[in-house]
Amino acid sequence: MKRFNLNLWLGGALVALVVVGAVFAPLLTSLDPVFDANLMYAEEPPDAQFWFGTDEQGRDVYTRVLYGARISLTVGIVSQIINSVIGLSLGISAAYWGGWWDDLVNGLTNTMLAIPSLIFALAIMAILGPGLPSLLIALGLTNWSWTCRIARSSTLSLKGLGYVQAARTLGYGDIRIMATQLLPNMIGPILVISTLGIGAAVLAEAALSFLGLGIRPPFPSWGSMLTGARELIVIAPWAAVFPGLAIFVTVLGFNLLGDGLRDLLDPHMRSRTA
Amino acid sequence: MTETPLLDLRNLHVGIPGQGASVDIVKDVGFTILPGEAFGLVGESGSGKSLTALSLIRLLKKPLAVSSGEILFKGDDLRGLSDKAMRRLRGDRIAMIFQEPMTALNPLKTVGRQIAEMFVLHRGMGWGEAQKLAIDALASVHVPAPEERVRAYPFQMSGGMRQRVMIAIALACDPDLLIADEPTTALDVTVQDEVLKLIAELCSARGTAVLLISHDLGVIANMCQRVGVMYQGRLVEERDTYDLFANPRHPYTRGLLGALPRLGSRHGAAGRQRLVDIDALIADKESLSQEFCFEPRNPVRDPRLRAGGGA
Numbered sequence: 048m049k050r051f052n053l054n055l056w057l058g059g060a061l062v063a064l065v066v067v068g069a070v071f072a073p074l075l076t077s078l079d080p081v082f083d084a085n086l087m088y089a090e091e092p093p094d095a096q097f098w099f100g101t102d103e104q105g106r107d108v109y110t111r112v113l114y115g116a117r118i119s120l121t122v123g124i125v126s127q128i129i130n131s132v133i134g135l136s137l138g139i140s141a142a143y144w145g146g147w148w149d150d151l152v153n154g155l156t157n158t159m160l161a162i163p164s165l166i167f168a169l170a171i172m173a174i175l176g177p178g179l180p181s182l183l184i185a186l187g188l189t190n191w192s193w194t195c196r197i198a199r200s201s202t203l204s205l206k207g208l209g210y211v212q213a214a215r216t217l218g219y220g221d222i223r224i225m226a227t228q229l230l231p232n233m234i235g236p237i238l239v240i241s242t243l244g245i246g247a248a249v250l251a252e253a254a255l256s257f258l259g260l261g262i263r264p265p266f267p268s269w270g271s272m273l274t275g276a277r278e279l280i281v282i283a284p285w286a287a288v289f290p291g292l293a294i295f296v297t298v299l300g301f302n303l304l305g306d307g308l309r310d311l312l313d314p315h316m317r318s319r320t321a
Numbered sequence: 322m323t324e325t326p327l328l329d330l331r332n333l334h335v336g337i338p339g340q341g342a343s344v345d346i347v348k349d350v351g352f353t354i355l356p357g358e359a360f361g362l363v364g365e366s367g368s369g370k371s372l373t374a375l376s377l378i379r380l381l382k383k384p385l386a387v388s389s390g391e392i393l394f395k396g397d398d399l400r401g402l403s404d405k406a407m408r409r410l411r412g413d414r415i416a417m418i419f420q421e422p423m424t425a426l427n428p429l430k431t432v433g434r435q436i437a438e439m440f441v442l443h444r445g446m447g448w449g450e451a452q453k454l455a456i457d458a459l460a461s462v463h464v465p466a467p468e469e470r471v472r473a474y475p476f477q478m479s480g481g482m483r484q485r486v487m488i489a490i491a492l493a494c495d496p497d498l499l500i501a502d503e504p505t506t507a508l509d510v511t512v513q514d515e516v517l518k519l520i521a522e523l524c525s526a527r528g529t530a531v532l533l534i535s536h537d538l539g540v541i542a543n544m545c546q547r548v549g550v551m552y553q554g555r556l557v558e559e560r561d562t563y564d565l566f567a568n569p570r571h572p573y574t575r576g577l578l579g580a581l582p583r584l585g586s587r588h589g590a591a592g593r594q595r596l597v598d599i600d601a602l603i604a605d606k607e608s609l610s611q612e613f614c615f616e617p618r619n620p621v622r623d624p625r626l627r628a629g630g631g632a
Contacts, residue, residue, distance in 0.1 A: 209424030215380055216500075217490065218412030218442060227438075231429045 055307025061300025065293075069116035078107045080114040080267040090283040100285035102275060108286055111267035112293050118268045119297060122182055122252040123245040129187025130248075131241050134194025139225050141195075142202035152195065159192040165251055172260040182261050186248050193240050201233035235312035239305050246301030253294050269294050325396070326353035327497055327530050328377070333390035335372050335381065335554075345388060347372050350556045352549050356497065359524065359531040361541035361562065363577070364551030370534045373551070374500050377532075378415055379407050395497070413443040416491035420503040422484035426475040432486045433459070433471025439493040458489040462519060481512035485519065492523055499524060502534045517544060538581060542566060550574045 068075065085105040093100040099108035141152035159167075168185040175181035202225075205211060211228050219228070255261035256270025264271050269290040276287035335347035347369040354360045362370045376387050379399060392399040394415070399407065411417075419425050426435060436458050437451035446454070452471065459467035462485040475483055484504065491499060501520060505513035521544055524531050535541055541548050541562065548565055550558040550573065558571045569575045 209419060209421045210427045213417075213419060213425045213487070214427075216378060216411055216417040217439065218408050218410070220408055223442075227430075228427055232427070 052307050052310055054303045055311055058300050058303025058305070058307050061296050062304050065116050065297045065300060066120065068113050069120050072110075072113040072117060075113055076107065076110040078110040080106065080111045081265045083107065083110070090279065090286075092283070093285055099289040100283065102272070102283070102286040103279055108272075108289050111272060112269070112289050115267040115269045115272060115290060115293065116297070118179070118262055118266070119249045119252060119294075122179070122186060123249040123297075123301070125183050126186035126190070126248045126252075127241050127244045129183065130191040130244055131194055131237065133188070134191035135198045135230065135237065137191070138195035138198025139202045139229055142199040143206055143221065143225055143229065152199070156192045156195050156199075159189070164189040165254060168251060168255060169258070169260060172255055177260050177263050179262060182252060182255065185255070186251055190244055190247060190251075194237065194244070197236050197240055198233060201236060202229050205229055205232055236309075239309040239312065242301055242305035242308055246298045246305070249297050249301065250294065324355050326393075327356045327358075327395060328354040328532075329391070329393035330373075330377070331391040331393070333373065333376060333392065334388045335369070335376050335385060336388045337384045338386050338388060339384065346385070346554050347376070348554045349390075350551070350554075351390075352556060352559050354498065354530050354532060357525070357528040357530055358547070359521070359533060359545040361545035361548040362532065362534045362551060363536060363538055363541050363548060365536060365577075368551040369554040370536075370551050371502055374417070374502055374532060374534055377500065378411050378417065380411075409443070412439060412491075412496070413494045414496050415498045415500065416494070416496040417500040417502065418484070418487045418491045418504050420506050422480050422487055422507060425487055426483055428475055431472050431474055432478070432483075433473075436471075436486070436490050436493055439490055443494045454493075455489075458493050459486070461492075461523065462486070462489045464489075480508055481516060484508060484512075484516050488516070488520060488523070492527070492529065495527055496529060498530045498532065500532045500534070503536070504533075505540065506535075506537075513540075520544070538566075538577060550577070 083106060087105060088097070088101050089103055089105040091097050091101040091105075097107050097109065099112060101107055102111070137152045137155070141149040167189045171185035171188065172181055175184060206229065211224060214224050214228050252261055252268065253270035253273070256268040257273050259271075259274065262268035262271050264275060272290040273287055276283070276290070280287050330353070331351045333347060333350045334345045336345040350369070350373055352360065362373065364370050372381065372385065375381050377392055377394075377399070379387075379402075381387065387400060390400075394410075399410070402410070426432065430438075433452055433455045436455035437448060440446045440451035440454050441448060444451075455471050456467045459470055464470050464482060464485055470478075475486070478486065488504075499520070504520065505516050508516060517540060520531065520533075523529070531544070533541060533544055545562050548560065548562045549556050550565070550571065552571075552573045558565065558569070558574050560570075565574065566578065569578050
């Protein structure tokens with residue numbers, strides 16, 4: 048009998064919750080996250096009108112958390128796409144061609160793994176300046192090393208197989224072999240690492256925005272909301288708790304989803320963890 | 322025979338280039354294949370059959386490389402072709418099928434798509450048109466219900482069926498030469514015969530020449546007009562198949578034929594014939610570089626063989 052995959056379903060549900068919140072934000076709240084500030088209602092505790100309370104400028108924390116999900120998901124998904132493209136093309140080509148290119152990519156990957164990616168992203172942000180585009184670039188350039196490693200090792204094990212060899216005798220070019228024979232056959236592990244990567248990127252975005260290098264106030268990023276709420280932590284803890292909870296739920300969701308996918312796609316892992 | 326050969330292989334040497342004494346693994350191999358002819362290459366494991374075939378289509382794996390010789394295909398030396406021209410030739414003019422039908426197909430693509438890809442790749446067709454031709458190609462290799470089977474994935478097919486699909490892919494573009502590297506070794510004995518008959522039937526109908534590599538003399542005898550015997554990287558004998566079986570010249574060929582069990586040979590304690598075995602001796606670097614490499618195993622001590630191993 049098939050074992051119930053709790054990670055997959057719980058992770059999927061949490062991610063779905065965040066996605067629904069982000070996509071339908073305008074339907075789920077009637078307020079604007081930036082302009083509906085009213086000092087009359089500043090630092091109100093959660094009640095029937097303001098579900099998550101209000102912040103120091105009287106903005107609805109619930110509204111801002113919903114709109115914040117849009118930024119977090121955009122950053123998480125787009126930067127992970129950039130990471131995947133970089134990691135896959137480097138990893139597959141390195142293992143396929145070998146030689147000096149493989150050595151170079153390996154060196155680069157190891158260097159990237161040695162530098163804490165948040166510090167590296169911080170440095171890139173410092174050069175590019177704050178804002179969404181630079182955030183996407185910074186996070187997209189700093190978290191591809193695991194994807195690259197997995198792509199490389201998958202290629203090494205796949206390239207000796209009959210159908211990859213056969214493709215060469217049938218006149219396939221190198222790029223075509225990589226795209227049609229190698230890439231589709233490693234999609235399982237890549238999907239897993241990418242899902243985990245989205246979680247990491249969401250966390251990194253929050254951290255950068257918290258440090259003032261990501262999304263700038265007044266735009267509602269969860270990280271920058273925490274910065275604003277830091278000073279109110281004693282008098283209005285809800286302004287910090289709810290964005291923090293949102294980060295927690297999102298990252299947990301993606302991590303569980305990634306683990307669940309791995310159990311689903313990799314039968315060896317499944318039997319080991321079961 | 323005045324016909325110009327389709328493939329003319331001259332003095333092919335394959336080795337590992339580099340510093341120091343290089344040892345050629347394939348030495349001075351040469352043979353010709355006429356258009357539409359079936360040529361067999363036999364020999365034990367490691368005798369250089371597959372390396373010879375791979376060097377024809379320039380897919381030797383590093384560090385192996387052709388060190389000298391000419392590979393004339395329709396008069397052009399393939400060694401001088403650009404990578405791009407060579408890629409266009411592969412699968413289109415020269416196709417290859419392998420030993421392992423279980424792994425030679427991409428598990429994630431339907432067999433129809435894998436056949437269709439050949440038309441897209443080499444004929445520049447759109448996918449729709451190519452898919453239709455894939456059905457015909459599948460029908461031509463006698464896969465039942467080809468309209469449905471084009472949508473099947475490799476794991477839904479048996480080994481014999483997959484080898485048929487491989488043949489359909491290889492012959493999709495009507496190549497001039499089909500290289501079949503032990504195409505039936507991994508199959509059931511009953512299926513082996515069917516697949517061989519299919520290759521013979523399709524190739525003679527289309528005028529495709531075949532280079533059949535095998536260590537099974539029976540397979541070669543059934544399929545090929547001429548046969549070359551390889552031993553330790555050399556082509557020791559190249560003859561008409563009938564002649565070779567009737568009158569093997571090289572002691573190694575005699576050894577090979579003597580090692581075949583024969584149906585109808587007399588049984589019973591007194592009359593039973595013993596199969597001849599060839600003294601096992603693994604080809605090492607030293608004996609490879611010797612002028613006369615069969616000597617340590619030679620039961621005959623034939624002085625004629627001393628000059629380079631040719632018969």
